[in-house]
Amino acid sequence: MIFGSRLTYGIAEVLPAFTLPLSVVASLESLAGRNATWRTAELVVLGVIFATLFAAHRDGFIDRPFFLADPILRSGRDPLIYLLLLGLGLAAIMAVVLAKGSHARRSFLGFTVLLLGLVALFLALPKGHLKGVSELHRLQAGKENGDQAGGKSKGGEEDPGGTDPKKGKGGEKNDESLLPDSFNDQSDSSSDSPVAVVVFHGDYTPALGFYYFRETAFSTYNGLRVVQDATARFDRDIATEFSQGILSIPQSHAATLPGTPGPAFRNIRTTVALMAPHPRPFGLVDMFSYRPTGNPDPRRFFQAYEVQSSALVLPPQALINEEAGGPEWDPKQWAHYTEGSIDPRYGALVERIISELPPNLRDRPFFRAVAIKLWLDQNGTYTLQANTAEDADPVAKFLFGDLRGHCVHFAHAACMLYRAAGVPARVAGGYAAPATYRFGGASLLLRSRNAHAWPEIYLRNTGWIPLDISPAKNEAKAQAPPDQGLQQMLGNMAVGEKPPPDPPPLDGSRHTLWDYLGPILRLLGLLVLTLLALAIPAGWLTRLWRHWVPFLCRPDKVPRLAYRAALDQAARLGQLRTFGESRENFAARVSTRSSSFQALTALHLQWALGAPGRDPEAARYRALLKSVRIELWSTATSSRRWVAILDPFSWMRVH
Amino acid sequence: MSESQTLILASSVLDRLRKRLRFSVLGRDEVVDLILVALLADGHVLLEDYPGSGKTTLAKALGDAIEDGGDFPAFRRIQFTPDLLPSDITGISVFDAETGKFHFRPGPLFAHIVLGDEINRTSPKVQAAMLEAMAEKQVTVDNETHALDDLFFVIATQNPRDVAGTYPLPVPQLDRFLFKIRMDDISRDAELSVLRTRQARGGEIPVDLPRVRHEDLLQARLQVEQEIFISDSIHHCLVDLARELRAHPQVVQGVSTRSLVLMVPALKASALLRGRNFVSGDDLNWLAPRVFGHRLDLAPGAPPAIEIVQSCLKKPMESLSVGTLQATD
Numbered sequence: 001m002i003f004g005s006r007l008t009y010g011i012a013e014v015l016p017a018f019t020l021p022l023s024v025v026a027s028l029e030s031l032a033g034r035n036a037t038w039r040t041a042e043l044v045v046l047g048v049i050f051a052t053l054f055a056a057h058r059d060g061f062i063d064r065p066f067f068l069a070d071p072i073l074r075s076g077r078d079p080l081i082y083l084l085l086l087g088l089g090l091a092a093i094m095a096v097v098l099a100k101g102s103h104a105r106r107s108f109l110g111f112t113v114l115l116l117g118l119v120a121l122f123l124a125l126p127k128g129h130l131k132g133v134s135e136l137h138r139l140q141a142g143k144e145n146g147d148q149a150g151g152k153s154k155g156g157e158e159d160p161g162g163t164d165p166k167k168g169k170g171g172e173k174n175d176e177s178l179l180p181d182s183f184n185d186q187s188d189s190s191s192d193s194p195v196a197v198v199v200f201h202g203d204y205t206p207a208l209g210f211y212y213f214r215e216t217a218f219s220t221y222n223g224l225r226v227v228q229d230a231t232a233r234f235d236r237d238i239a240t241e242f243s244q245g246i247l248s249i250p251q252s253h254a255a256t257l258p259g260t261p262g263p264a265f266r267n268i269r270t271t272v273a274l275m276a277p278h279p280r281p282f283g284l285v286d287m288f289s290y291r292p293t294g295n296p297d298p299r300r301f302f303q304a305y306e307v308q309s310s311a312l313v314l315p316p317q318a319l320i321n322e323e324a325g326g327p328e329w330d331p332k333q334w335a336h337y338t339e340g341s342i343d344p345r346y347g348a349l350v351e352r353i354i355s356e357l358p359p360n361l362r363d364r365p366f367f368r369a370v371a372i373k374l375w376l377d378q379n380g381t382y383t384l385q386a387n388t389a390e391d392a393d394p395v396a397k398f399l400f401g402d403l404r405g406h407c408v409h410f411a412h413a414a415c416m417l418y419r420a421a422g423v424p425a426r427v428a429g430g431y432a433a434p435a436t437y438r439f440g441g442a443s444l445l446l447r448s449r450n451a452h453a454w455p456e457i458y459l460r461n462t463g464w465i466p467l468d469i470s471p472a473k474n475e476a477k478a479q480a481p482p483d484q485g486l487q488q489m490l491g492n493m494a495v496g497e498k499p500p501p502d503p504p505p506l507d508g509s510r511h512t513l514w515d516y517l518g519p520i521l522r523l524l525g526l527l528v529l530t531l532l533a534l535a536i537p538a539g540w541l542t543r544l545w546r547h548w549v550p551f552l553c554r555p556d557k558v559p560r561l562a563y564r565a566a567l568d569q570a571a572r573l574g575q576l577r578t579f580g581e582s583r584e585n586f587a588a589r590v591s592t593r594s595s596s597f598q599a600l601t602a603l604h605l606q607w608a609l610g611a612p613g614r615d616p617e618a619a620r621y622r623a624l625l626k627s628v629r630i631e632l633w634s635t636a637t638s639s640r641r642w643v644a645i646l647d648p649f650s651w652m653r654v655h
Numbered sequence: 656m657s658e659s660q661t662l663i664l665a666s667s668v669l670d671r672l673r674k675r676l677r678f679s680v681l682g683r684d685e686v687v688d689l690i691l692v693a694l695l696a697d698g699h700v701l702l703e704d705y706p707g708s709g710k711t712t713l714a715k716a717l718g719d720a721i722e723d724g725g726d727f728p729a730f731r732r733i734q735f736t737p738d739l740l741p742s743d744i745t746g747i748s749v750f751d752a753e754t755g756k757f758h759f760r761p762g763p764l765f766a767h768i769v770l771g772d773e774i775n776r777t778s779p780k781v782q783a784a785m786l787e788a789m790a791e792k793q794v795t796v797d798n799e800t801h802a803l804d805d806l807f808f809v810i811a812t813q814n815p816r817d818v819a820g821t822y823p824l825p826v827p828q829l830d831r832f833l834f835k836i837r838m839d840d841i842s843r844d845a846e847l848s849v850l851r852t853r854q855a856r857g858g859e860i861p862v863d864l865p866r867v868r869h870e871d872l873l874q875a876r877l878q879v880e881q882e883i884f885i886s887d888s889i890h891h892c893l894v895d896l897a898r899e900l901r902a903h904p905q906v907v908q909g910v911s912t913r914s915l916v917l918m919v920p921a922l923k924a925s926a927l928l929r930g931r932n933f934v935s936g937d938d939l940n941w942l943a944p945r946v947f948g949h950r951l952d953l954a955p956g957a958p959p960a961i962e963i964v965q966s967c968l969k970k971p972m973e974s975l976s977v978g979t980l981q982a983t984d
Contacts, residue, residue, distance in 0.1 A: 560979075560980060560981075563979075564980055567980075579969060579973055580968065580969025580970065580972045580973045581972070581976070582936040582937045582940045582972055582976060583935075583936060583937075583976050583979065584935060584936065584937035584940075585937065585940070604979065605935050605936075605979065606931075606933065608886075608888075608979035609884075609886040609888065609889065609933050609934065609935050609936075609979065610884055610886070610931075610932065610933035611884035611932070611933060654980075655973075655977055655980075
């Protein structure tokens with residue numbers, strides 16, 4: 001192998017695809033040299049090749065060349081239009097080159113016909129029919145062969161335009177949440193696809209620096225760990241499913257906290273647009289109202305809804321005096337949220353941790369919980385490579401083992417410890433993102449990496465609040481913030497604003513003719529308008545210049561310029577020489593309106609065709625020009641005069 | 656009229672000839688002009704029309720307008736018949752019994768103006784002799800070459816109908832005629848005045864229309880050749896026209912370079928006729944169909960030659976016209 005297997009395979013793929021059309025076109029070209037009829041066949045074949053390429057791009061099979069398509073994709077636009085325009089330009093050049101040999105007028109006509117034919121062919125090619133062709137040539141760029149193009153066209157992370165929510169990553173675990181609720185090794189979950197975009201309709205920065213979006217809660221102890229409550233009696237602040245109407249969720253906290261000035265909570269309205277399927281809505285803690293809104297862009301989002309949350313605005317210090325548990329709680333509820341393992345090691349560990357607190361603080365639930373959190377912060381190691389799922393008791397294995405784990409480990413361990421310390425606790429699941437990821441903008445893009453589980457405790461006046469563990473030792477790779485522009489754009493789309501260009505999806509299923517022609521026509525229209533806006537003043541200036549220049553120029557230039565000015569005047573008033581007509585004939589036709597015109601023509605021809613070296617007689621020309629203008633003007637109809645006054649391009653018809 | 660002082664003689668010769676011819680032949684102003692152009696351009700004319708349309712009258716009037724000069728008569732007429740022999744037109748050597756020598760008796764070709772009536776009725780042999788005389792301005796009898804008159808101008812006629820028993824002139828021979836003129840029916844008014852003024856025209860030509868001297872006519876030819884300016888753009892236009900004609904799909908054989916050479920003096924004469932001292936596109940427009948029309952060998956089913964010439968003329972004429980507006984420096 002000279003090139004290595006990969007390159008050889010690539011060459012073997014590309015060679016037939018290029019050499020076959022090339023040889024066909026080359027042989028047709030040589031035939032066309034002998035008989036002009038073959039020229040038509042050659043044009044048709046070329047047209048088919050181009051149209052096939054266009055249709056392939058339309059159907060999303062090829063986004064080649066990558067060096068063009070990739071930057072366009074990265075900027076959040078669909079490369080289709082650009083590639084189409086490029087191809088059209090190439091086709092135009094090709095057509096001009098091909099038609100150059102023939103008559104000038106006919107080539108223009110042929111060029112137009114060719115372009116129209118191309119467009120017709122392109123539209124006539126049935127959608128999807130290329131699937132067969134591309135599979136034939138193994139050009140299909142699917143994920144299965146690891147081709148780069150497949151990743152691009154089928155919804156890579158950086159391809160919002162092409163992201164098809166139905167085929168996205170969420171499709172595989174359709175009924176499940178995206179949340180990490182297993183103790184499995186998560187190091188391979190490298191996928192970072194967008195999950196949802198949240199738009200804040202009011203400024204809010206959480207005191208702890210993290211936004212928590214709660215989707216689910218685990219509070220029922222099954223003897224080993226906490227799981228979701230199946231009785232629907234507990235965790236009533238979790239929405240169970242997407243509802244069609246407005247959903248009100250009972251608020252479990254007071255408006256103010258005793259001993260603190262001002263309101264403890266603020267109402268925050270957010271709009272959530274989902275890009276991956278979820279079994280139930282999630283929202284900024286604490287969500288108390290849910291209202292579905294119309295999907296702003298069905299091609300991009302699954303659904304969108306609006307959430308009202310009452311967000312805690314007080315710093316953690318304000319909570320130090322809070323009692324645990326709700327005032328209305330019955331013993332059953334207390335038992336539900338404090339039930340823990342009978343393993344004595346939990347109690348012993350909690351005792352050890354709490355004993356380090358000052359004695360006067362040991363009774364306060366908040367301090368007990370915070371002491372546990374700080375202990376876990378200090379001693380735990382965050383890593384994605386912990387795999388304790390097979391263990392009979394993964395929480396105990398983690399907590400009393402090496403304390404190496406990810407958020408699920410920490411959340412469950414903390415929950416068990418909080419409960420052991422007598423503080424009602426549960427594990428919540430959803431998404432968490434640092435407040436800095438908003439970059440000061442209104443929208444926040446949630447990606448699958450933001451999926452998170454965290455422990456929560458229940459305080460009397462605040463209800464459930466996250467008391468998350470942040471291990472001091474972190475072995476996981478730092479997470480990259482979302483792309484700011486992309487986040488902003490998706491946010492704008494989520495609230496129904498049109499994206500700057502409207503890129504159609506690459507799957508080709510919902511294309512209309514307008515999707516292709518629209519942008520091109522708009523571009524052409526803009527071009528025409530711009531040209532007109534420039535051309536009209538330019539036309540007027542030229543007209544004025546040609547009107548006055550015979551009186552300003554050197555005498556030896558007068559014969560030509562004065563006669564041209566006279567022709568301008570005639571053209572303005574509708575008198576035009578026909579193609580191939582001699583100047584004398586034209587003058588004779590116009591002489592019924594202007595006898596001076598005939599004299600001027602004779603004079604001009606004498607200068608142009610007669611023996612050189614004559615006196616230009618500038619004065620005579622100018623006098624004749626004046627009388628030509630007057631005569632032509634006086635014999636014109638009034639409607640003609642109006643046209644003559646307004647027309648900026650009349651001089652272009654002079655020849 | 657022309658501003659050039661040097662063209663006064665040529666103008667007056669032309670003017671007088673035109674007036675005389677128009678006096679004698681009514682309603683044929685364009686034909687008269689064409690014949691005068693041919694006369695000044697040293698070309699020959701083939702008239703094609705039905706009998707009684709004034710061909711002979713025209714030729715006779717032209718001959719009549721020129722004063723006899725030198726050894727040659729002003730006008731001779733040859734009626735071509737199938738049994739005519741070349742010596743009947745060129746002349747013959749006859750034996751003089753007194754001197755005991757042969758001596759040449761010139762035929763009817765030795766004249767200023769020669770009318771060859773129904774030239775297609777005679778045998779190709781005679782036609783060839785006639786055409787040699789036209790091209791070379793000389794005849795050869797018994798290996799002796801005799802020069803014809805300097806002015807020597809042939810007006811040949813042929814009848815487009817009645818072609819049975821005729822010998823149509825082949826294209827190379829037609830090439831020797833500057834013009835082939837179709838004489839269409841004259842207008843009603845002209846025909847009426849032909850009848851009304853029959854008697855007056857039958858008599859003497861008025862005194863204010865004097866004849867033209869042979870030398871003056873030759874001098875006028877020289878002046879036209881030397882004094883009328885022809886711009887290079889006209890040359891371009893002519894060559895382009897010839898190339899267009901040769902490239903025309905329905906033209907089997909295009910025009911010859913000789914015809915282009917013949918065209919130049921004709922254009923100059925036309926310019927003089929129109930009162931200019933330079934050749935313009937209008938001259939070309941007028942003469943091109945008449946000069947080139949009969950020189951084209953057309954494919955079957957082609958439109959009339961004149962139409963082909965006119966259509967081929969459009970493009971060169973357009974570039975000539977456009978060229979006058981282009982800056983020369």
